[in-house]
Amino acid sequence: MRREMLVMMIICEFMIGFSKAQLRVGFYNNVCPNAESIVGGFKSAFGHQGVQGFDVIENAKAKLESVCPGVVSCADIVAMAARDAVAIDDGFGQSHGPAYEVETGRKDGLVSNVELADRLPDWSNGKWLLYRLISAAHTIGTTACFFMTQRLYNFKEGGGFDPSINPSFLPELTSTCPKGGDVNLRLPMDRGSGETFDNQILQNIRSGLAVLQSDAQLMDDPTTKGIVNSYFETGASFEADFVNSIVKMGRIGTKDSSNGNIRRVCSSFN
Numbered sequence: 001m002r003r004e005m006l007v008m009m010i011i012c013e014f015m016i017g018f019s020k021a022q023l024r025v026g027f028y029n030n031v032c033p034n035a036e037s038i039v040g041g042f043k044s045a046f047g048h049q050g051v052q053g054f055d056v057i058e059n060a061k062a063k064l065e066s067v068c069p070g071v072v073s074c075a076d077i078v079a080m081a082a083r084d085a086v087a088i089d090d091g092f093g094q095s096h097g098p099a100y101e102v103e104t105g106r107k108d109g110l111v112s113n114v115e116l117a118d119r120l121p122d123w124s125n126g127k128w129l130l131y132r133l134i135s136a137a138h139t140i141g142t143t144a145c146f147f148m149t150q151r152l153y154n155f156k157e158g159g160g161f162d163p164s165i166n167p168s169f170l171p172e173l174t175s176t177c178p179k180g181g182d183v184n185l186r187l188p189m190d191r192g193s194g195e196t197f198d199n200q201i202l203q204n205i206r207s208g209l210a211v212l213q214s215d216a217q218l219m220d221d222p223t224t225k226g227i228v229n230s231y232f233e234t235g236a237s238f239e240a241d242f243v244n245s246i247v248k249m250g251r252i253g254t255k256d257s258s259n260g261n262i263r264r265v266c267s268s269f270n
């Protein structure tokens with residue numbers, strides 16, 4: 001499992017659904033005392049290329065079901081695994097990201113809707129800003145050339161590239177993702193630092209070295225631009241803000257027993 005995939009999964013998990021569970025750190029301490037360490041036991045799989053993210057979650061779930069059946073939700077396993085993937089700093093991986101405590105107590109959803117997963121909820125109430133900024137989570141991970149095609153070759157009517165790309169970076173991007181080439185090839189989203197959790201992504205964004213268009217666009221909006229710049233001009237801490245944001249995002253749309261349950265396996269309903 002790629003550790004980056006875990007962080008991606010946490011987003012999807014949180015963006016579907018609209019009710020609220022009572023979350024707290026240490027929710028499983030009494031009911032399944034080893035829940036956190038069992039999820040962490042699967043760290044070795046984070047860096048295992050070729051194994052898909054869902055396998056890691058399913059394996060952790062299977063182990064948890066064998067020791068505490070019907071107790072630990074898949075949504076919480078994803079949240080715990082994402083935390084561990086960000087902070088990993090051992091023989092299995094070196095993200096060196098901030099350690100943070102995850103609140104747990106979410107139930108799993110009873111509805112699976114690909115359209116909802118595709119849509120960012122609550123655009124109007126300020127959460128959109130949170131999603132946009134936390135996309136600096138692209139400090140680790142890769143993107144497929146698929147997501148670069150429009151930016152590199154079809155940005156304007158009649159073709160052409162996104163002029164916000166630094167001219168010195170353009171040849172690098174076009175040689176990795178040539179026109180008509182394999183759209184499944186992948187490149188780091190954080191040029192020069194794709195394996196490490198740090199603020200290089202923000203420096204890259206400021207310098208026209210963003211890989212994804214959605215990251216480059218943070219400089220188009222005065223609010224997001226001001227926040228990006230603040231990490232270099234006022235000493236604001238990206239790590240601290242990331243932790244604050246991901247914890248907040250983890251409270252959005254959680255399920256309780258009125259509209260959720262504990263799945264037996266994470267990939268299907270009970």
Ligand code: HEM
Nearest residue numbers: 004005007008132134135137138140141142143144147214
């Ligand atoms: C405006 C919101 C966002 C957009 C448009 C966006 C877009 C993307 C795209 C296009 C990719 C490449 C996917 C692929 O090639 O398979 C990606 C990957 C990724 N995103 Fe985002 N993202 C957003 C928000 C976030 C947030 C909020 C997080 C984490 C909290 C995040 C974490 C990641 C990670 C870790 C990957 C790498 C996955 C991998 O290496 O397999 N993204 N994102």
